[in-house]
Amino acid sequence: MKQRNVTIKFLAEKAGVSFSTVAKALNNDPAININTRKRIQSLAKEYNYTPNILAKGLRSRRTMAIGVILNDLQSPFYSEIYKAIGDLLNQKGYTMFLADSNYDEERELKNILTMISQGVEGLIISSVSEESANIDLLIKEEVHTVFIDNLPTGCPLCCVYVDHEAAAALALSHLIKNGHTNILLLNGPQNLPSSQRYLNGYKETLALHNIAYNENLVKHNPITIEATADQMGRILRGEDSIKGDQFSAIVTLSDVIAIGIYEAALTYNFSIPDTYSVVGYDNILATKYLNPPLTTVNQPKERTGHHAAGILLNRIENSQKGLTQVILNPELLVRSSVKSLVKDKSLEKD
Amino acid sequence: MKQRNVTIKFLAEKAGVSFSTVAKALNNDPAININTRKRIQSLAKEYNYTPNILAKGLRSRRTMAIGVILNDLQSPFYSEIYKAIGDLLNQKGYTMFLADSNYDEERELKNILTMISQGVEGLIISSVSEESANIDLLIKEEVHTVFIDNLPTGCPLCCVYVDHEAAAALALSHLIKNGHTNILLLNGPQNLPSSQRYLNGYKETLALHNIAYNENLVKHNPITIEATADQMGRILRGEDSIKGDQFSAIVTLSDVIAIGIYEAALTYNFSIPDTYSVVGYDNILATKYLNPPLTTVNQPKERTGHHAAGILLNRIENSQKGLTQVILNPELLVRSSVKSLVKDKSLEKD
DNA sequence: TTGTAAGCGTTATCAA
């Protein structure tokens, strides 16, 4: 890689002025004669001058870089979010560092440290857990941070998230209205904040409808198609604490998990929704076209991203101090993966 | 955001030595007394010292940052690729700047310039076109670059890509073997390299089978569900140069486009594969579970990402000079979105 | 209106 040699000093020589004159001219400082300014600016263009943001950042502590740390870059759910983040950031002249924590706290720490080292001006993070040394570190180092997809406990922090309890309630109620009472929850990893909240919503909704909570009906697994298909296999082969005939419906923390059930349906030859009704969560691309179309709970992913980036930039640029917490509402999308067990059709209505 | 104040100088004061001693100690320079070294290192840990990579980069020209510029961050196709890139980069201690060009050359230029400004050590890019001032710039500035998903013409450059001509041939042949001769190509934007190559493959395969090329059967649209559904609408309402009864099958540049056809099938009430057979491209998540399961051509996305990152790091770290070009092979995945028009079943076999 | 000089946090060279 070529050493970048078109610097202010270089331009100064070409222009026959001092380098600080060039610096001011490039920053359009009115103190510099308009002609000199124009001349230097066109010289800069001619030589393809790009300012060294590192040097700039070293002096002015502005790097125009924002770090985004998520749990799974590949998930369509997250990708819609950081698409939105990137768009807004880009528009305002910022660049985005993106890193993947893979649901692992150690890796998250590494990511945070690297980002700080890189001099990011702020961080948007979907933290692995809601309470961790990593979050304490962020607070202690006073890093501008916006949390997405969860709300760290203990300390009031900026965040944007969807009410997962409400989402669970939406999914569960729909199933219950359709006559299901034995409902399997295919949840994410146990320590995951969204898993915990979803589980809360699951329990609460069950209680609300006077349905006893059965902990065997709750399974924690990584959010992947494979892990889900394996879990279903264990159940169907009778290797699990719950048997295949002890539930008629499944709610999931993520559409990816729901797709895992579709995979299992292919492998183990059961029918959705005849054998099991399924309600997903997130409303990722393509769920509408699955066989059968997946009934799911929508998360406003684009709005999440825009909000997060907006809040962060506000703090950075206007050094806005107050706490901003945005809670977005989930929305039930009824499609065809739920079978009604209710005889009287009039009862089915929401 | 707190001013980062734990610097080498700060540690020097605490340790009661000169700052250059600290610098050497932190770099484990054997010239420094082992005890002093240990003492300073534990001090660094105690105060949570993180080196300022900007300053480091300014001196040593190493920023440990790699830029990744893609056309559409949201596309599941690309997200699998940069997941793989990020993993490998991360593992080697690098961070990844990620930006979205949105199939727009101007935005691509802006991204490139910003990345250079940010001092990235190399770039992985799926360029908007195969020949542009942007690419010339990259060459002129001697930026370490690996192109993915296409191969810039004119100049030998490092790249990793799937042979789109072969992919088109795979898709087309499968359709032709199943008795289709009037095959609509729902392509991406006309200037997009992959669109052009796919179109080449389409024409060649047609020629190979003695089927006349009809340019009305080729449509260029943005790679989105909406644009595709709109295009199908125009055709079906008789507003296009081709009518709905003049083709029996559709090949697409991307599974996202294929999903757009599924959307249109819902809106305009036609059947896949009875009305139209469909063959996608990419094999993105969930295509296996669509209704009907999508016959598509797989691209090895993870391998693309790994290769690209590997080649780039090789150039950077071992200043490997030679040109590396990796061509990956597409693979036909037969599922259920193609209807056979052939009577004699024995002819259907591939 | 332009130039000089100091400093941001490192690394690297040379001297002590």
Place this chain on the structure above:
DNA sequence: TTGATAACGCTTACAA
């Protein structure tokens, strides 16, 4: 074995 010092490219008082 340690410490001064200069330099990376930029911003910003302050001086001319």
